[in-house]
Amino acid sequence: MKTDFDYQAVPQGFIHCFKDDCSRSDTCLRRLAARHCTADKPLITILSPAAVPADSSQCSYFLPIQKIRVAWGVRNLFDDVPLSLAADMRHQIVSYFGKTHYYRIYRKERFITPEGQRYIRHIFTQNGITDALQFESYSEVYKW
Numbered sequence: 001m002k003t004d005f006d007y008q009a010v011p012q013g014f015i016h017c018f019k020d021d022c023s024r025s026d027t028c029l030r031r032l033a034a035r036h037c038t039a040d041k042p043l044i045t046i047l048s049p050a051a052v053p054a055d056s057s058q059c060s061y062f063l064p065i066q067k068i069r070v071a072w073g074v075r076n077l078f079d080d081v082p083l084s085l086a087a088d089m090r091h092q093i094v095s096y097f098g099k100t101h102y103y104r105i106y107r108k109e110r111f112i113t114p115e116g117q118r119y120i121r122h123i124f125t126q127n128g129i130t131d132a133l134q135f136e137s138y139s140e141v142y143k144w
Helices: 030-033 083-097 100-104 114-126
Strands: 067-071 137-142
Touching: 030 100, 067 114, 083 100
Parallel strands: none
Antiparallel strands: 067 137
16 A cells, blocks of 8 residues: 555545455556545545446556655746747747636646646747756656
């Protein structure tokens, strides 16, 4: 069982699985969430045990335990970008994420997924900036 699991990170509405006799329970994120649920969230979404097939290798609800590397912060991204390019590039990035989401990323309230990181790198490359792009920090989170 993972000891670094933070139940507060479990998204609202995430399906939990309480099937103890499943052969894949040690590698299923739904089972991991169920093992760590707390009284802080008295209402959770659970998978009906009747919906889990007898052959657990065929379970369509199985979600492997995986972590992804996410980035935090974009405050310094445009420091070395010519002013003539920076405004348009920032506009493209804000359009991609949406204003609210972008400013939550800016304030480090939200992380940037690998897909979001690729998009930002693409915008920089598209504008001729090929230097290694560094976000403010990185961490690993479960892939919900």
